[in-house]
Amino acid sequence: PGEYMISTTLTEGDGVKVVKVENGVQTWYPDGEGNEYTVDAAHAGNVTVYFNAAGSADWSAFGGYMYIDNGGSTPEPQPTQGGDTPDPTSRTIIFSNNKGFSTVNIYYWSEEDQPVEWPGVPMTYYDTNEMGEQRYSFEMPEGMTNYIINDGTQQTVDITFTGATGVYMTDKDATGNYEVAFYDIGGDPTPTPDPTTSPAPVGDDGVYLVGTFSSWAPDAQYKMSENSAAPGEYMLSTTLTEGDGVKVVKVENGVQTWYPDGEGNEYTVDAAHAGNVTVYFNAAGSADWSAFGGYMYIDNGSTPTPTPTEPVTPDPTTPVTPDPSGSTIIFSNNKGFSTVNIYYWADGSEGPVAWPGVPMTYFDTNEMGEQRYSFEMPAGMTNYIINDGTQQTVDIPFTGSTGVYMTDKDGEGHYMVDFYEISDNPTPNPDPNPDPTPSGKDVTFEPGDAGQADPAWFAWVWNDGSEGTWIQGTASGSNVIFAGAAAYGNILVVRMPTGSTSADWDTCWNQSEDVKMQSGTLYFTGWGSGKKFNIGWK
Structure with a gap:
């Protein structure tokens, strides 16, 4: 696990490196310029190339991260041995x-x-x-x-x-x-370092805010700390000047990953975000943060719950449908529901539609990259729930035309909501065949050998201290997509009998171990004991 390979043909004199692309971000191995491996005669021809981001001293001749083999086997990597100094003590x-x-x-x-x-x-x-x-x-x-x-x-x-x-x-x-x-250590661990000096850093691992103020290099005073309230998120309180160019760089095992990758796409600090600020970063990115490049958010005191953009008065040439009845609901899908349904009813009745209700109508994407949906509430209906069949809001009383978006979950795991004013119907009229941006809240799973016998795939997802919920997987080529799963803090994957449309613990074929939610792709790593199998992130 963690190692990649390709059988290919190389020519003597070729320059080669490895690049990993994740969420549109490129990480080069090794990082920098002028350090590619130039293929020699002994490693030209039909070869197998192996790669591991952790690196290996055994592979130093090839740059440390890859090994080129013309026979088909990979040597077992071992750490560098001790020096040729006197024998160490037995302890x-x-x-x-x-x-x-x-x-x-x-x-x-x-x-x-x-x-x-x-x-x-x-x-x-x-x-x-x-x-x-x-x-x-x-x-x-x-x-x-x-x-x-x-x-x-x-x-x-x-x-x-x-x-x-x-x-x-x-x-x-x-x-x-x-x-x-x-x-094995073949010698005493010498030399003993000068007690008055510190070892020269290779490049401390961590997440850094970089920019014109740091000459675009990681600097200890701009190292971000993990936000304990939001796993995977980092934060830094600092002072920024209007006109500063800023990005975030992650250093891991000496390799730098830039967010966003590329040139000419740094965020330039404006007057509203200059001064004493707190900068937040998440490698998974957020549509809410698109104004800052997608991976960071600059706040001048606290991170607010993002309020969806209120409807902008349309261009006079755009068709506008007035809201004569006051029955319009505009829903901002700020938690990445995979589909958007509305279930509605009147007090004292079960309602005219079966769960999960009827689809809402897509009409635009706001400035924060959130898809918005509209619905005209039928006369006499007093309550509604917006859902994707699995995740849902709390019960919402209908009091008239409004915009609505989701905030935090309650004790039952349902999203609470807040409202914003809308003056009339959400125009312009929607494209009848919209092509919405895929949600960043989905989890991709690579089943590998666990895909044998064509199981039905389900994920059980939950937040610490809350009840969990099932999400049915949908096929995407050889992979499985669990829509909306990344909105939760924990996940395990279940193999159900072929054709199953619901999941339960008694009839499942196998289940994985529990893992914490991370960015990246979830994948099958091997069979465990009993009915268990193992999964990991990459």
Whole structure:
């Protein structure tokens, strides 16, 4: 998992790199210019090229991220070995920080003694290996038998100490802790760094606000911190000047990813967003933030719940239909419902339509990139719910012509709403065959080997502390789309019998592990025990 390959033909003298495209953003491996690999005679012809974004010291001859093989096998990557210095003691641990821990601590203990408090004590930096990973050393005290390496938040699994070793992290286990692998250390971890200096940074991993004020380079004073209230979102309180050009850059394992990618598309700070501001960033992007390039939002004190753009008075040449009855509802689809239905009824009755109601009519997309829909409420109806068949609003009393948009979820997982004034019917008249922009709230799933026997796919999605809901998958080529799933914080995937139109736990063939919602593509990583299978993000 995480490795890609292609069989192709290369010519001696070709210059080659790898580029990863995600949400329209290009990440180059390696980053920068003038560092492509030039194919030599030994690696020309019919070859297989392997790539891993984590990099490998074994692949340094090819730039560190790819390996070109003319026989069809990939060598097992191993961290750089220790130096040719005297033998280490039998209690030396060398840790390769290959997942970019912000600090490196070691917590150690035995069954009889726990001499340090969590998160333990700092390990000692001593060098940076050929893959750009900082390495740290520690002498395990006598009698200690177990240890965990951590940065206070992320951590490894419990590791049994069996003597001098090198250790590096691999994949996360089901609890979110990094599993580890080991390598032989052939020498004492020297030289000991000058205590008066810090190791030269390779480029600290993190998310940075960059711009004309930082010469377009990551600067520690503009490093953003994760927003605990919104996983995957980063924020920075800073001062911006009118006319500044700004973007966001994410640094991971020495590779820079720019948001947005390309040139000439930075956001130029205007007077309304200059001064003391808070900048928010999310790599998944948001249509609400399109005015700032789509990936960030600049706020001068707090992040408001975005209010949909109110209808603009149409051009006099555009046909305008007045609102004679006061029965028009304009719905701004600001949470990315996959379809937009309205279910309505009168007090004391079940209503004239069956759930989920009837489709609302698309008529435009507002300035925030939200598709808006209209509906004329029939006479005598007093309540309505807007939904996509799975997600829904709370019950909404109808009090007359209004614009409506969704805010937060209530305790039952239904979207509460707010209103804005509309003066007349939502014109211009809608295109009868609109081509709306796909929702950024959908999750794409690659079933791989789990697609055998043609199962019906469903996702169970939920937010922490709330009940969950089922979303039925729809086929998109060899993939499955779960519409609106990304609006939730957690997801698991279920294989139901072929042709199933609903899901339940008793009759499902298999279900995946639970995973936290992230940006990217969800994919099948392998079969687990019992009826379980494993999934991950890429």
